[in-house]
Amino acid sequence: MLKVKGIFPYKAKVLAMAVTASLLGATAANAAGQLNIYNWSDYMDQAVLDKFSKKYDIKITYDTYDSNETLLSKLKSGVTGYDVAVPGDYMVKIMIDEGLLENIEASKLDNFSNVKEELIDVYYDPGHQYSVPYQAGTTSFVVDKAVYDGDINTLDILFNPPEELKGKINIFRDVNEVINAALRYKGYEICNSNRQQLSEVNDLLSEAKEHWLSIASDGAKEMLISGDAAASMSWNGMALQARLEKPTLEYAYPKEGMTAWADNLVVLKGSKNIENAKLFLNFMLDPENAAAISNVTGYTPGVKGADAYLVKEFKGAHELNLPEGTATPQFVPPCSPEVVKLYDRLWTNLLR
Amino acid sequence: MLNIFKLSKEEKVRYGLISPSMLMIGFFLLIPISIVFVYSFLQPGTYGGVEWVFSLDAYKQFLFQEDFLTEELQFTSAYLEIFGRSFLQAAIATLLCFMIGFPTAYFIATRPANTQSLWLFAITIPYWVNLLVRTIAMLFIIRDQGPLNEFLMYLDWIDTPIKLAYTPFAVSLGLFYSFLPFMVLPIYTALSRFDMSLLTAAHDLYASRWAALKNVLIPSVSNGIYAGCLLVFIPSIGSFIAPDLLGGGKQLMIGNLIALQFQGSRNWPFGAAIAIILLTIILITLLIFSLRKKGEQQ
Numbered sequence: 001m002l003k004v005k006g007i008f009p010y011k012a013k014v015l016a017m018a019v020t021a022s023l024l025g026a027t028a029a030n031a032a033g034q035l036n037i038y039n040w041s042d043y044m045d046q047a048v049l050d051k052f053s054k055k056y057d058i059k060i061t062y063d064t065y066d067s068n069e070t071l072l073s074k075l076k077s078g079v080t081g082y083d084v085a086v087p088g089d090y091m092v093k094i095m096i097d098e099g100l101l102e103n104i105e106a107s108k109l110d111n112f113s114n115v116k117e118e119l120i121d122v123y124y125d126p127g128h129q130y131s132v133p134y135q136a137g138t139t140s141f142v143v144d145k146a147v148y149d150g151d152i153n154t155l156d157i158l159f160n161p162p163e164e165l166k167g168k169i170n171i172f173r174d175v176n177e178v179i180n181a182a183l184r185y186k187g188y189e190i191c192n193s194n195r196q197q198l199s200e201v202n203d204l205l206s207e208a209k210e211h212w213l214s215i216a217s218d219g220a221k222e223m224l225i226s227g228d229a230a231a232s233m234s235w236n237g238m239a240l241q242a243r244l245e246k247p248t249l250e251y252a253y254p255k256e257g258m259t260a261w262a263d264n265l266v267v268l269k270g271s272k273n274i275e276n277a278k279l280f281l282n283f284m285l286d287p288e289n290a291a292a293i294s295n296v297t298g299y300t301p302g303v304k305g306a307d308a309y310l311v312k313e314f315k316g317a318h319e320l321n322l323p324e325g326t327a328t329p330q331f332v333p334p335c336s337p338e339v340v341k342l343y344d345r346l347w348t349n350l351l352r
Numbered sequence: 353m354l355n356i357f358k359l360s361k362e363e364k365v366r367y368g369l370i371s372p373s374m375l376m377i378g379f380f381l382l383i384p385i386s387i388v389f390v391y392s393f394l395q396p397g398t399y400g401g402v403e404w405v406f407s408l409d410a411y412k413q414f415l416f417q418e419d420f421l422t423e424e425l426q427f428t429s430a431y432l433e434i435f436g437r438s439f440l441q442a443a444i445a446t447l448l449c450f451m452i453g454f455p456t457a458y459f460i461a462t463r464p465a466n467t468q469s470l471w472l473f474a475i476t477i478p479y480w481v482n483l484l485v486r487t488i489a490m491l492f493i494i495r496d497q498g499p500l501n502e503f504l505m506y507l508d509w510i511d512t513p514i515k516l517a518y519t520p521f522a523v524s525l526g527l528f529y530s531f532l533p534f535m536v537l538p539i540y541t542a543l544s545r546f547d548m549s550l551l552t553a554a555h556d557l558y559a560s561r562w563a564a565l566k567n568v569l570i571p572s573v574s575n576g577i578y579a580g581c582l583l584v585f586i587p588s589i590g591s592f593i594a595p596d597l598l599g600g601g602k603q604l605m606i607g608n609l610i611a612l613q614f615q616g617s618r619n620w621p622f623g624a625a626i627a628i629i630l631l632t633i634i635l636i637t638l639l640i641f642s643l644r645k646k647g648e649q650q
Contacts, residue, residue: 073615076400098399173601175616199420214518214600226497228517337398344617345420351612352430352604 033058035276038074038082040263041066043135045296052283058276066217067174075100075268083271084280089262090176090334092131093124101130102267104278111285114303119262123333131264132281133302135293137236138329139177139259146248147230155185155254157231159208166211170224170232173217175347177233177259178205180332184256191335198342205350215351224249237298240319251319253326260329262302385631392624400618410625431609431626435633438605441520441595442588445527446535449584450577452528453535457576460536461543472540475533483530487597490526491517494598518600526594534583542576578645586634606630 033056037049041064049060063082065071068091075085076098087095095101106112107128119133143152148164156162158181161169171178180190182204188197209215213229221242223229234242239251265284267277283289290301291309300320307315314320322329335343359367392410394402417428460471478486493500494516501513516522546569554564570577592607599605604612606626613623 067615069615069618073400073618077614094399170600173616195421202420209602212602214602216596216601218597226495228495228497340398340618344619348612348617349430351601352434352609 032056033273033276034061035059035084035273035280036061036063036082037280038063038065038071038085038268040064040086043086043263043293043297045292048284048289048292051289052280055283056276056279058279069175072098072100080270082268083273083277085266085268086134086263087131087266089122089124089264089331092264092266094334095266096125096130100269102269102271102274103129104267104274104281105129106132106281109278109282109285111282111303114285114287114305116302116304119302122262123331125264131266132285134263134265134284135237135290135297135299136260136262136302137299139172139233139235139261140239140252140254142224142232142234142239142242142249142251144224144227144230144246144248145250152250152252153254154252155181155256157252157254158233159185159204161208161211161231165231167213168228168230169212170220170229171212171215172220172233173215174233175343176332178350179343179346180259181233182208184254184258187256190330190332191339193336193339193342195342198346202346202349205346209350235299236319237294240298240314240317243319244313253323255327257327258329260331262331264302388624388627392621392628394621396619396621398618400614400620402620407621410619410621411629413622414625414629434604434606434609435630437520437603438589438607441523441527441605442585444524445531445588446581446585448524448528449532449535450581453532453580454539454577457536457539457543460540461546462548468544472537475536479533484593486529487526487593490529491522491597494522494525517598518602520599520603522598523595523603523605526598527588527591530591530594531584531587534587535580538579538583539573539576542573546572578641582638589634590630 035058037044037060039062043064044062049062052058053060065074068088071085071087072091072094075095092101106125109132112128112132115128115133119136120128122128125131141158143157143165145152147168148157148162150162157165158169158171179201182201183190183192183197186197186200186204188194188201192198214223216223220229220232220234221238224232224234224242225246234251236251239249243249243251265281267274267281271277284293285303287301287303287305288309290303291306294301294306294314295309295311298314298317298319334340391402393406393408395405395407395409397403412425414431415427416425417430418424419426456475460468460475463471492498495501496513496515496517498517500516501510504510505513516525550568550572551564554568555561559567589605590607590610592605592611595601595603595605595608601608610623610626613619613626
């Protein structure tokens with residue numbers, strides 16, 4: 001899942017760093033501690049960081065990435081110095097298995113009792129040794145109803161689009177989301193190693209590509225708002241942000257199914273500021289702080305009691321509430337190495 | 353082995369002075385390329401990294417692919433097509449740069465001496481801004497609702513926006529804009545050493561404007577043109593920002609293919625192998641060019 005919203009992430013990053021630098025300039029000299037955070041683009045509220053900095057007298061350095069895969073490849077290539085990162089569910093499992101995370105006995109944090117029931121017993125971190133929930137959401141797509149007014153709750157929109165949408169569709173640059181959507185469209189199991197079925201998916205993707213405008217995650221929201229794209233894959237929070245700027249955009253709940261995800265705060269192996277990192281994780285489990293993040297991103301906080309702090313536009317929003325009769329969004333576990341290799345081949349075939 | 357204690361003072365000074373550049377080349381060129389070379393003969397780890405097992409798979413994968421169903425090895429032209437596309441895009445960008453860059457350089461070189469540096473300064477100003485930001489700016493200008501299309505529609509020259517963004521042409525345009533100064537500057541340098549009175553002499557001897565350009569000016573500054581073309585062509589081939597943002601990521605160039613191997617596809621040895629193949633092709637091409645140039649000069 002890629003969480004870049006708007007085409008400005010790079011500019012925004014530079015700006016954010018400049019702002020952070022100038023804000024922290026005053027306290028840097030006498031701050032007691034240091035914390036280096038590595039998070040998705042546009043996935044944080046600066047005010048919350050400032051509040052943490054002030055409360056604990058800790059200087060924060062903040063950097064961003066654009067996908068779980070980028071996070072993993074950066075860490076695997078030996079990038080060090082970060083204390084806290086925000087991998088998605090399946091990526092937590094991979095990172096634990098690859099020995100990239102610090103066991104901080106996360107379930108013993110004071111505020112852990114705030115975690116929502118459904119996020120306590122999870123496959124990717126049994127007993128919550130390594131991670132605490134951050135934000136959760138779903139992945140589907142957004143259609144501009146002003147361009148196409150038919151039924152949008154079907155994956156036909158992406159893989160067999162109506163005339164009005166042809167050449168105006170953006171697809172996420174995310175191997176798992178795209179191939180899983182294609183498998184659901186075909187009615188096949190996800191994490192599938194059946195070569196006959198994957199071969200059909202290969203054909204489906206290369207035919208559908210003819211109707212796609214672009215394969216990009218950076219700037220998807222911006223493309224929808226500007227009208228360059230009339231449909232785009234999207235996370236629900238991004239869809240909500242986009243709709244607030246352009247009311248004709250609608251988030252789809254495809255009948256074939258969709259992905260659910262939950263991002264998590266973790267402490268990276270080799271962190272030099274483990275105690276500060278644990279303070280931060282605990283701080284983010286406070287309902288008021290978690291809600292502040294949601295009010296910026298549009299996703300669902302992973303803790304109870306945050307609803308009271310949410311802005312009114314988000315309460316009962318179409319993007320945040322499954323319509324009656326929709327299939328429950330599906331968490332996608334990491335596939336076996338064999339399937340990962342097959343997915344990679346399909347993906348390379350598609351992109352080239 | 354060099355015995356530094358037996359060297360004369362002059363030799364010590366000489367080796368002392370060249371050692372920084374040797375260290376630079378060693379640390380920042382030879383060692384990284386050696387690592388890339390070694391990695392290209394290993395096997396990929398499932399989640400990135402490499403497994404230290406010797407393997408030629410990365411090079412085989414470049415030309416042959418297992419059939420999805422039968423798992424038989426088959427010849428595939430997919431990666432060759434990506435190479436072909438990259439060379440074509442780079443060639444178009446180089447041509448565009450030359451067509452705009454040469455007149456620009458000529459214009460600057462024929463200004464009064466005290467204003468030339470001002471013009472050169474003006475050429476470089478946009479390049480103080482990060483490449484990424486400039487590329488995104490280009491996307492904003494050429495997209496359907498961008499100022500270019502709005503302006504053409506305002507003039508009533510077109511009814512519907514011209515599809516520019518997310519096309520191969522947008523990529524060429526992006527590459528052209530990214531590397532234009534690399535064409536202008538070397539040609540300007542060559543032109544500033546050219547004696548403009550030679551052109552007057554050519555005219556006096558009844559050469560047409562075209563003949564003077566073709567037979568007098570261009571041959572005299574061919575080194576600058578040659579350098580400019582190389583400086584545009586080579587970075588264009590490996591570029592990945594322009595195809596990524598302006599091309600909509602639908603058609604890979606070599607740079608994107610390599611980047612993909614280190615991110616989504618997590619096949620480091622294959623990425624390394626593509627880099628080595630590209631490096632070899634460019635080295636051979638350069639070698640042929642410089643040998644021919646040597647031949648011409650003798």
